[in-house]
Amino acid sequence: MMSERNIVQKKICMLGTFAVGKTSLVRRFVQSIYSDKYHTTVGVKIDKKLIDMDGTQKMMMMLWDVEGAEQAHELRKSYLRGASGYLLVADGTRKETLYRALEIQTRAQDALGLVPYVFLINKSDLVDEWTIDERELEALVEKGWHVIRTSAKSGVGVEEAFMALARKMMEMPK
Amino acid sequence: MMAEPRSQDVLEEGVHLDAASDDAEMAELRSLLLGPAEGQIAEIHERLTDPHRQLTEVSTVLPDAIAVRTRQDDELANALGPTVTTAIERSVRKNPQPLVDAIFPVIGPAIRRAISVALSGMVQSLNQSMAYSFSVQGLKWRIEAWRTGKPFAEVVMLHTLLFRVEQVFLIHRETGLLLQHVVAGSAAVQDADMVSGMLTAIQDFVHDSFNSPAEEQLETLEVGELTVWIEQGPLAILAAVIRGTAPQELRPVFQETLETIHLQFRTALQDFSGDASEFDGARPLLEDCLQTQVDQDKQAAAPNRFPRSLIVIASIILLALLVWGFFAWRDSRRWNAYVERVRREPGVVVTDAGTRDGKYFIDGLRDPLARDPQAFLAEANVDPKTVVTRFEPFQAMSPEFVLPRARRLLEPPPTVNLKFDNGVLEAEGFASLEWITEMRRTVRFVPGVTQFKDENLLAVDRIVNPSLLFELDKTEPAPGQEEKFKQLMADIERLQKLAESMNKNARLEITGHADGSGSEERNAELSRGRAEKIASELNARLPSKNNLTIVAAASKEKLRAELTEADRAANRSVTFKIILTDAR
Ligand SMILES: Nc1nc2c(ncn2[C@@H]2O[C@H](COP(=O)(O)OP(=O)(O)O)[C@@H](O)[C@H]2O)c(=O)[nH]1
Numbered sequence A: 001m002m003s004e005r006n007i008v009q010k011k012i013c014m015l016g017t018f019a020v021g022k023t024s025l026v027r028r029f030v031q032s033i034y035s036d037k038y039h040t041t042v043g044v045k046i047d048k049k050l051i052d053m054d055g056t057q058k059m060m061m062m063l064w065d066v067e068g069a070e071q072a073h074e075l076r077k078s079y080l081r082g083a084s085g086y087l088l089v090a091d092g093t094r095k096e097t098l099y100r101a102l103e104i105q106t107r108a109q110d111a112l113g114l115v116p117y118v119f120l121i122n123k124s125d126l127v128d129e130w131t132i133d134e135r136e137l138e139a140l141v142e143k144g145w146h147v148i149r150t151s152a153k154s155g156v157g158v159e160e161a162f163m164a165l166a167r168k169m170m171e172m173p174k
Numbered sequence B: 001m002m003a004e005p006r007s008q009d010v011l012e013e014g015v016h017l018d019a020a021s022d023d024a025e026m027a028e029l030r031s032l033l034l035g036p037a038e039g040q041i042a043e044i045h046e047r048l049t050d051p052h053r054q055l056t057e058v059s060t061v062l063p064d065a066i067a068v069r070t071r072q073d074d075e076l077a078n079a080l081g082p083t084v085t086t087a088i089e090r091s092v093r094k095n096p097q098p099l100v101d102a103i104f105p106v107i108g109p110a111i112r113r114a115i116s117v118a119l120s121g122m123v124q125s126l127n128q129s130m131a132y133s134f135s136v137q138g139l140k141w142r143i144e145a146w147r148t149g150k151p152f153a154e155v156v157m158l159h160t161l162l163f164r165v166e167q168v169f170l171i172h173r174e175t176g177l178l179l180q181h182v183v184a185g186s187a188a189v190q191d192a193d194m195v196s197g198m199l200t201a202i203q204d205f206v207h208d209s210f211n212s213p214a215e216e217q218l219e220t221l222e223v224g225e226l227t228v229w230i231e232q233g234p235l236a237i238l239a240a241v242i243r244g245t246a247p248q249e250l251r252p253v254f255q256e257t258l259e260t261i262h263l264q265f266r267t268a269l270q271d272f273s274g275d276a277s278e279f280d281g282a283r284p285l286l287e288d289c290l291q292t293q294v295d296q297d298k299q300a301a302a303p304n305r306f307p308r309s310l311i312v313i314a315s316i317i318l319l320a321l322l323v324w325g326f327f328a329w330r331d332s333r334r335w336n337a338y339v340e341r342v343r344r345e346p347g348v349v350v351t352d353a354g355t356r357d358g359k360y361f362i363d364g365l366r367d368p369l370a371r372d373p374q375a376f377l378a379e380a381n382v383d384p385k386t387v388v389t390r391f392e393p394f395q396a397m398s399p400e401f402v403l404p405r406a407r408r409l410l411e412p413p414p415t416v417n418l419k420f421d422n423g424v425l426e427a428e429g430f431a432s433l434e435w436i437t438e439m440r441r442t443v444r445f446v447p448g449v450t451q452f453k454d455e456n457l458l459a460v461d462r463i464v465n466p467s468l469l470f471e472l473d474k475t476e477p478a479p480g481q482e483e484k485f486k487q488l489m490a491d492i493e494r495l496q497k498l499a500e501s502m503n504k505n506a507r508l509e510i511t512g513h514a515d516g517s518g519s520e521e522r523n524a525e526l527s528r529g530r531a532e533k534i535a536s537e538l539n540a541r542l543p544s545k546n547n548l549t550i551v552a553a554a555s556k557e558k559l560r561a562e563l564t565e566a567d568r569a570a571n572r573s574v575t576f577k578i579i580l581t582d583a584r
């Protein structure tokens, strides 16, 4: 049964190593502003954004952003539980964050099963300091991964990344 | 029992008999004997040996068979008991969640019912004492409502707002997404969906951080003056935001609601994919959580029907009001009568009267000669303690005040009569010349007197001492006194007339005097002789003497010190004393 309000709620998790820009991305997406001020919150920060899928369908994205130096092995199940999708974030200027992201993805898939995700390579504004090998990204794309370069600072790719995830989630069978 | 072995024997006998015969014959014989039943026998054989056929057949009769047997006795239950127990044990050991999910809606009420039965005796006595104390309370509130003019329900609300369930969240346990949110009153709460997520996250955080077992969940959160009560179900969470101190009795209300929701929305909860509108049907249940508890309290605290005691008290109040009203009405009537009385009083002017600060007051002007208005209070039955009186002094111009005022200022002797009419003050009678002179000066300053008349006022000095002179050492008056004597007689006549008009009798006492020469004896003789001489002269010559008594007396007193011959001559005389008595 379709809601009269045509709003569907989805829990979305931000996954990725410490300081890759998860919080900044959420803030950019939700409020369309970018702050250089770095806030560390304890536990979880939840934000929301209502997005228009098409003429009639709206989606309320509940964005769960974990705080702290979360490592793959200590990614909490309770944090992931019930998520309809996730954004996997790596920092383009720090190569190792890509490998951490891959580990985290494995673990998330264990916990959630095959839920949609999009892989974000963030800080695309810092091209000079770019350390990630483009060939490695291409290999992922070939595997069927959806990879998007984003910058929370300039806003490039941010909207696109969240919308891509939203569309994937809508396509998922119930 | 007996027939069976026999027939068997016959059959065996037959077999023995046929032993020698041919196989084909036997087959023919068999088919002849059994005929069409042969095929049926084969089918029966198959039914008995094929396990698959058996399964299907038993399965068709099994449910009915169980039903039939169960109706007969408990043997089936006895037989199945151990197996079922083992099966459940194994199932639970493998994964307890399905069982927990299944029995959750049932077990909660069951446990609570057991506890409530155990406690019911205690609760009942408690309820009674509560009802009693509340009825008194309720009465107070009714009076307060009556006094303040507020609706009764509002007064109760003010007093019973020990707590209020302000918001209730129904949260999907798995995703932390908000299913429904209800708010008490008009207070709009924003971001309920984020609060919902945070509550779940906090739950998880507490659970993970303290490594507590799954069934021990966070139940209460304190946020400022708000308390969040969290009820956990297997599929959904109910969180209630409460202002104030909520009673523990509220917990079961939430628990029951959550259980009902689990029963009604089980599949929707399991298959939830983000469409919260599927749970719109749970809103009334959640709204009940917002209000019932407060309403129940209200009702318990103040029964909606008027208790008999209240009617009695209301009647008493009404009666008291009536009595009070009567006395208030009577008092105001008395007061008005009093004010009227004061207004009528001469020399008193009422400028303002009424009530002020719960007391009567009367302001005005009062002539010092007028009666004190306070004197009428007792007569009017007004309690002096309830009255504030303020009268400024003033001079009243009405006749009744001019005359007393004139008397006070002029101080007339008893022989003077004052009359006042239309601005004219008249003095009649007699007095010393000194007083008359003084009076003539003062009368001009008496307020209210425009004219003064004293034609009928006689100066008595000429009578008191008419200066009649006598010959040396003789009782005969000296020559040339005739004029003075006539004057004296006229004066006495006038005096007598005045006395008559004043309804008095006048008496004259004549005292004779002598000069210092000669002996004492001679002088006494001379004094008396002189007084008698004048008295007889007057008696002889006054026309009417009925009212006049003349007494002669001697005196050793000298009228003045004798320094000259003139002094001595003046001392050879008579003096008069006028004595007035009331006429009979
Ligand atoms: N230049 C640049 N800096 C970024 C970008 N996104 C995040 N940062 C910075 O990276 C740091 C970590 O960001 P944060 O969002 O807190 O990362 P998180 O730990 O993944 O939440 C902060 O100092 C951000 O200002 C970006 O797109 N470009």
Ligand SMILES: [Mg+2]
Binding pocket: A022, A023, A024, A065, A066, A067, A068
């Ligand atoms: Mg962060």
